[in-house]
Amino acid sequence: MFGFLKQVGDYTRDAVDAARNLTQGLAVTFDHMQRRPVTVQYPYEKLIPSERYRGRIHYEFDKCIACEVCVRVCPINLPVVDWVMNKQTKKKELRNYSIDFGVCIFCGNCVEYCPTNCLSMTEEYELAAFDRHSLNFDNVALGRLPTSVTTDASVQPLRELAYLPVGEMDPHGVAADRPRAGQLPDQVLASMPKSAADGGESSSTTTKEENAG
Amino acid sequence: MVTSLATTMTALVSPGLDLEFSFSQALQGLGLSPDVAHLLWLPLPMLLVLVAAVVGVLVTVWLERKISAAVQQRIGPEYAGALGVLQPLADGLKLLVKEDIIPARADSVLFTLGPVLVVVPVILSWLIVPFGQNLLVSNVGVGIFLWISLSSIQPIGLLMSGYASNNKYSLLGGLRAAAQSISYEIPLALAVLAVVMMSNSLSTIDIVDQQTGAGLLSWNIWRQPVGFLIFWICALAECERLPFDLPEAEEELVAGYQTEYAGMKFALFYLGSYINLVLSALLVSVLYLGGWGFPIPVEWLAGWMGQSVDAPLVQVITGTVGIVMTVLKAYLLVFFAILLRWTTPRVRIDQLLNLGWKFLLPLALVNLLVTAALKLAFPVAFGG
Numbered sequence: 001m002f003g004f005l006k007q008v009g010d011y012t013r014d015a016v017d018a019a020r021n022l023t024q025g026l027a028v029t030f031d032h033m034q035r036r037p038v039t040v041q042y043p044y045e046k047l048i049p050s051e052r053y054r055g056r057i058h059y060e061f062d063k064c065i066a067c068e069v070c071v072r073v074c075p076i077n078l079p080v081v082d083w084v085m086n087k088q089t090k091k092k093e094l095r096n097y098s099i100d101f102g103v104c105i106f107c108g109n110c111v112e113y114c115p116t117n118c119l120s121m122t123e124e125y126e127l128a129a130f131d132r133h134s135l136n137f138d139n140v141a142l143g144r145l146p147t148s149v150t151t152d153a154s155v156q157p158l159r160e161l162a163y164l165p166v167g168e169m170d171p172h173g174v175a176a177d178r179p180r181a182g183q184l185p186d187q188v189l190a191s192m193p194k195s196a197a198d199g200g201e202s203s204s205t206t207t208k209e210e211n212a213g
Numbered sequence: 214m215v216t217s218l219a220t221t222m223t224a225l226v227s228p229g230l231d232l233e234f235s236f237s238q239a240l241q242g243l244g245l246s247p248d249v250a251h252l253l254w255l256p257l258p259m260l261l262v263l264v265a266a267v268v269g270v271l272v273t274v275w276l277e278r279k280i281s282a283a284v285q286q287r288i289g290p291e292y293a294g295a296l297g298v299l300q301p302l303a304d305g306l307k308l309l310v311k312e313d314i315i316p317a318r319a320d321s322v323l324f325t326l327g328p329v330l331v332v333v334p335v336i337l338s339w340l341i342v343p344f345g346q347n348l349l350v351s352n353v354g355v356g357i358f359l360w361i362s363l364s365s366i367q368p369i370g371l372l373m374s375g376y377a378s379n380n381k382y383s384l385l386g387g388l389r390a391a392a393q394s395i396s397y398e399i400p401l402a403l404a405v406l407a408v409v410m411m412s413n414s415l416s417t418i419d420i421v422d423q424q425t426g427a428g429l430l431s432w433n434i435w436r437q438p439v440g441f442l443i444f445w446i447c448a449l450a451e452c453e454r455l456p457f458d459l460p461e462a463e464e465e466l467v468a469g470y471q472t473e474y475a476g477m478k479f480a481l482f483y484l485g486s487y488i489n490l491v492l493s494a495l496l497v498s499v500l501y502l503g504g505w506g507f508p509i510p511v512e513w514l515a516g517w518m519g520q521s522v523d524a525p526l527v528q529v530i531t532g533t534v535g536i537v538m539t540v541l542k543a544y545l546l547v548f549f550a551i552l553l554r555w556t557t558p559r560v561r562i563d564q565l566l567n568l569g570w571k572f573l574l575p576l577a578l579v580n581l582l583v584t585a586a587l588k589l590a591f592p593v594a595f596g597g
Contacts, residue, residue, distance in 0.1 A: 015572070022556070022557065025556040025557065026552060026553070026556050028556070029284050029552055029555050029556045030552060032283075032284050032285070032286060033280070033283040033284050033552075035286050036286070037282070037283075037286050037287050037288045038286050038287075039286075039287050039288045
């Protein structure tokens, strides 16, 4: 008898719990309705990719020494380096270089390890094609620079949330010259007292910047 | 028609607008016989209700898309008309001119008959939806029972189209739809029965009349809170709305019984499901939220302003307020259904049947018994 009553009690408690959870969920969805849309009207508006965005890879043919490091660090040995050994000069002569972006996972290992910095990441991400073979970029295609979102007259560039000024949530109508929230590493460095800036931190930063340049 | 006239004559409450009577009076004034006038009147409310149902669907589709977008912090349709109000119209037009495909291995007769059997009962059910004292197509004596029996035809159409498509997903969807409709019809009918018991009538007009005594306070929702919940859950299940949309669960069954349908046949399913949603919302407002009743009775308001309830202007205003109130209540419920769609995850088939048979059915039975007991104990408050 009491077992049955306990069962009924448990069942009722479950039902009440379920109802309460449902109301909580409804409160959440109802609250979300008042929030502003985060829509970016894509072909007309585009987000500015972040500085370290890993987009389509750019390649400079003249800098390449055909060392094939990019092939070795690539997870699937994707870059095709077509070179011949010149017997007279005893040097490699590069003929062609290609990366198939239909297969590339944009991990950036090749860019990271390239000894002459002939590989770099661009902010291009619109790689849709009608034929997958057209995604196999040769050294000419790899050498083209993408059009920047900020310079394209037909596109309204929008800043991502992290790049907006303090207090701004909507990128629409934010003036381009208003600085982003927070400081960049070099700004932090400049604001620090001289003695602290002379420490190990600054030297490592400068070496990195020298590498990048 | 005749019955609606008869109820008007015998009704003790304010007769309200009687458009048919005025219409036939006007035509008889032009020298037509009463029979011809009646014949000319007949198609008008039917056409009006059909148009109202379709417009209601267009509004619901637009609302669904806009509210869904708002819940997900998107914008939703924007370019077709102001705020995208013409988007559902554009969708309908697209479906209208699309190729009508009948799969080669499908049973073409059943395949065509399926969507028709789904839509016709739903539209037919609008017969009994009242927007005012005389503002309904026909005041059928068995009103709400007619709706319950008509909605039982729908699963046959769903099963038919699922089976005739000759597709495993369609068949599974059709079977689920049939199982769902059958198991949720019983608690639904029991919840309705409790209301019917309180108002001593199956007619939707009488059910609303019984709730008009003291405005907001006399609505059935206060006397039937459990019944209201049961009815709403079951109505959602009957409409295959989201917590219960297993028959067309797109992640598992492609589109359920609609998988093989395209063009106008698909549009019929689409139309049918949305008409059904609006109809269910209207019936919830009729059964539990006082139908066309204003939260404060219009008769009181007229009395306070020193106007006679029978004055023509007051009658027109009362009729308008009635239509607005019915539609407003229904669309509030539609809004709630859409919000619920983005709040609740889909239930599994076993959870669905458990909820229907092990929770709602006993609860509806207890609700019915308690209502009967209360009716015997407090005949004043529970329509003795």
